[in-house]
Amino acid sequence: DTGVSQNPRHKITKRGQNVTFRCDPISEHNRLYWYRQTLGQGPEFLTYFQNEAQLEKSRLLSDRFSAERPKGSFSTLEIQRTEQGDSAMYLCASSLGSRQQFFGPGTRLTVL
Amino acid sequence: DQQVKQNSPSLSVQEGRISILNCDYTNSMFDYFLWYKKYPAEGPTFLISISSIKDKNEDGRFTVFLNKSAKHLSLHIVPSQPGDSAVYFCAASEHNAGNMLTFGGGTRLMVKP
Numbered sequence: 468d469t470g471v472s473q474n475p476r477h478k479i480t481k482r483g484q485n486v487t488f489r490c491d492p493i494s495e496h497n498r499l500y501w502y503r504q505t506l507g508q509g510p511e512f513l514t515y516f517q518n519e520a521q522l523e524k525s526r527l528l529s530d531r532f533s534a535e536r537p538k539g540s541f542s543t544l545e546i547q548r549t550e551q552g553d554s555a556m557y558l559c560a561s562s563l564g565s566r567q568q569f570f571g572p573g574t575r576l577t578v579l
Numbered sequence: 580d581q582q583v584k585q586n587s588p589s590l591s592v593q594e595g596r597i598s599i600l601n602c603d604y605t606n607s608m609f610d611y612f613l614w615y616k617k618y619p620a621e622g623p624t625f626l627i628s629i630s631s632i633k634d635k636n637e638d639g640r641f642t643v644f645l646n647k648s649a650k651h652l653s654l655h656i657v658p659s660q661p662g663d664s665a666v667y668f669c670a671a672s673e674h675n676a677g678n679m680l681t682f683g684g685g686t687r688l689m690v691k692p
Contacts, residue, residue: 522677523677570623
């Protein structure tokens, strides 16, 4: 059990560019969640997968955001045409059907 | 609308004393509650949880109390240690909502030696 890993840890990009983040969940965890955290706030739910199926999307997830989980293993979160308001910490969590979620270290995105 | 609220943004206690962190919620469909601890530049780390069928859960120095009628829960840390200094998040989930977590805004705990 190596824990949830996320790459990159930090990403600085210019407004209008596309970015992609990767999350590797704990092995065999069937559920994978994405959250976003801005300064001084708690994490906010974005979307979640059960195996490869994306089952829920928050209204926070605009059409510039897309997430995938091919083959039910790792997941990617892509943001197209980034805006300064997208600057945040993007957190990934996984679980094995239980109510407890294990979080990765996050990817900090800065949009200039 | 914020369904989970932590009204104290910060709390300072002396080492060895009790720390009490509070959390209020509005959604009566929440049936599972968790506390996470977060250090800077790290993801949240699970501390302790409680199901709505219980009113207390204990794990070592950490105890969570749930008052369903008041829609209030609290985390007690006894005795507090300097290493407990971190931001603590309360979170809640509904069984039929994919177990996604709704977080409060966090309370920064500072334990002074």
